[in-house]
Amino acid sequence: MSAAEQGRRQLHLNLFMLSTGHHEASWRHRDASPQLAADFRYYKRMAQLAEQAKMDSIFIAEKYRLNKMTKYRVIPQLEAFTMQAALAAVTEKIGLTATASTTYNEPYHIARKFASLDHISGGRAAWNIVTSTGDATARNFGKERHLDHSLRYERAHEFVEAAVRLWTGWAEDALLIDQEAGLYADMSRIKAADYEGKHLSVAGPLNLPRSPQAVPVLVQAGSSEDGRSFAARWAELVFTAQPSIESAIAFYADLKGRLKAWGRNKEQLKILPGLIPFIGDSEAEAKEKERELNELSVSDYGLYNLSALLQTDLSDCPLDGPLPYERLPAPEQVQGQQARFQLYVNLAREEKLSIRELIIRTAGGRGHFTVAGTPIQIADTMQRWLEAGAADGFNLMPPLLPSGLDDFVSKVVPELQNRGIYRTEYSGNTLREHLGLTGMSAPQPV
């Protein structure tokens, strides 16, 4: 730890690595390389840069269905776990978080794969636990309907408990490796999982000795009541979409407050809200970057999106004219996103926006906090969130990749380091060490 870091609360940084970036129109930007979206070298370079910047971890999302928007935009492509396993071989220190669903997997596979990743990476594996959404996903696994929300979380609890039992089944001293006597393992130090739940069961033991972290860091991003109580029990790292510092403070207090009921303390779970930074040498330049990306959203895609939300075909409307208010359904007739429907219609009406302007205004961060400013302004914001109890760090979601990462690393990271709120060197080797979770036990079955 440097002198500046002494005694100061430290930011944790995760890079959410997503093809051409987090802005929906990023792939259309002249600096984007959408033709590299399935090219490993493209991601390898970004991962190594994040590691040079001493970030805690890299996160990769994962869905088990083709995105409806594939006509209009590049969608995350390479499978998350495969990519993290490959990145493990070309990085040394940075944590590797892969997403996998408890609804469409088996604990034995997940336990074996993540334990293998933890061995290969020397203790850098993390699992983002999701329950998936939608019947389209279900149909890719021989089911007609997706499991109900509460049943999904019921299964998720069972799943993680079973996996933790598998991971912790091998004692640290289970391996004898006595070549002389011909004895490899002490079988009394290898316990079966013997888990029997309502949704799943698994016998065990796992066919793999205990890995460096034993249990990969457990990550979660659920926001519903069920999701939060799941996080309170199991998660050590939480991603969340928070539109403002106020909402982030409330979420932070709520989630940390839930830990005690599980015998856990507030340091055992780190909360990283999403951050979408537009970085410029002046504030005006940053805002110009944002505007430029938003404008690229005006295309078939933006119209398609808006048509879907408003449940009205807008393809024959002039882009520079108003919404066809007379053809819109009444709010109470809207299926699905009623609140968002109202918000958009009111915004357009009150500010007299054209369709083009409405698309531009709403193209942004999908609910994640967006900031456009100089490196100093962005560091100010991050520090404010850290000190106000809104965040333990951030899930960095550059709107445009790789340039948004390059800028963040070369301009914002040094500023955070100068302030003593972000590491200049890794002090440990495992992800749990980077996150300051060592000394505390990993989640245990109860």
Place this chain on the structure above:
Amino acid sequence: MSAAEQGRRQLHLNLFMLSTGHHEASWRHRDASPQLAADFRYYKRMAQLAEQAKMDSIFIAEKYRLNKMTKYRVIPQLEAFTMQAALAAVTEKIGLTATASTTYNEPYHIARKFASLDHISGGRAAWNIVTSTGDATARNFGKERHLDHSLRYERAHEFVEAAVRLWTGWAEDALLIDQEAGLYADMSRIKAADYEGKHLSVAGPLNLPRSPQAVPVLVQAGSSEDGRSFAARWAELVFTAQPSIESAIAFYADLKGRLKAWGRNKEQLKILPGLIPFIGDSEAEAKEKERELNELSVSDYGLYNLSALLQTDLSDCPLDGPLPYERLPAPEQVQGQQARFQLYVNLAREEKLSIRELIIRTAGGRGHFTVAGTPIQIADTMQRWLEAGAADGFNLMPPLLPSGLDDFVSKVVPELQNRGIYRTEYSGNTLREHLGLTGMSAPQPV
């Protein structure tokens, strides 16, 4: 192709990478490193060496249960797919074959993961298709009993057909990537799988553009009637355990003869029998290496194994005394491996072997062809098999690793190259190119 290679049949070589080696006692050898069995760097070095030797591919086996023998010997540890994904990042040319079971997986996951591996490796992915064995595996997936043999293969056929449909669903020209117009993909060039079978169904499409090989090379090692007819339909690479050149010729003729029924020609499937070479500068030195490893089998493990096979507890018998013939069951009472029971008892009786001698004599290759000799003798054997129509190459299974691989690469490979029956350079980039399978279409659903 070098001058020597012109017009000669070429050997294909696959390295079966297995912890400390294929001899059951290898881990006890002074040159073994059993403490590195879960260390990625150990495998990385071997993989890179196999690539320097221009081998076609590296194979990793996979089971979903703890081996009963874990007390006595190091067992394959890191999950096969995870390892191959990591190796993809640190190799350039060599094919990467990971094992996964059709009995305990879902086609969507397998398709997505192997397509990702194929992208990451630039067209080097292969899938060893297995159906798994035993109720102990079933219990790790919430089932009481393993699926019956014929049902397993029924499911396997459906599984591969569904996966192939997912892989081939994206046309080569499905990606538009038109940044100007804001159009990423031509949805009319992305087809759903819409597979509905008796055992499984999957809607699709896959959420990943077509990979370099489209379909990973399909590998298989089933030996039963069902296994062979599965291979005839789908496999492009077959591993097999053949104790002699005669049995190998028969197997080769049988399997190649089955291809026509599926509209395939003999070049579309390559057969690689296992080869366990003990390499010495003299034949005597090679035989001494074999004897030394066989002797290391005498331990609790050898006794435990023999006790299980003979269904008689031998732990109180002097190792240098005879079998307790009076306590052995009658052959017809033996459950399980009756033929092997008779073979062992007859061998011991006829040659008046002590228990120690019997263990040593039977410790070897698990049915794979074993040869002990000089590099010239081993190359002679390989060439003979190739030219006699017993093999298209070999699945190299060094008895002791890594030294057995080092010796093979430095001593046998140059000899094969001098004879013009093995490449000195890769001529292509993908595994299908290495195997001479290009120009032919990958397996297709019928």
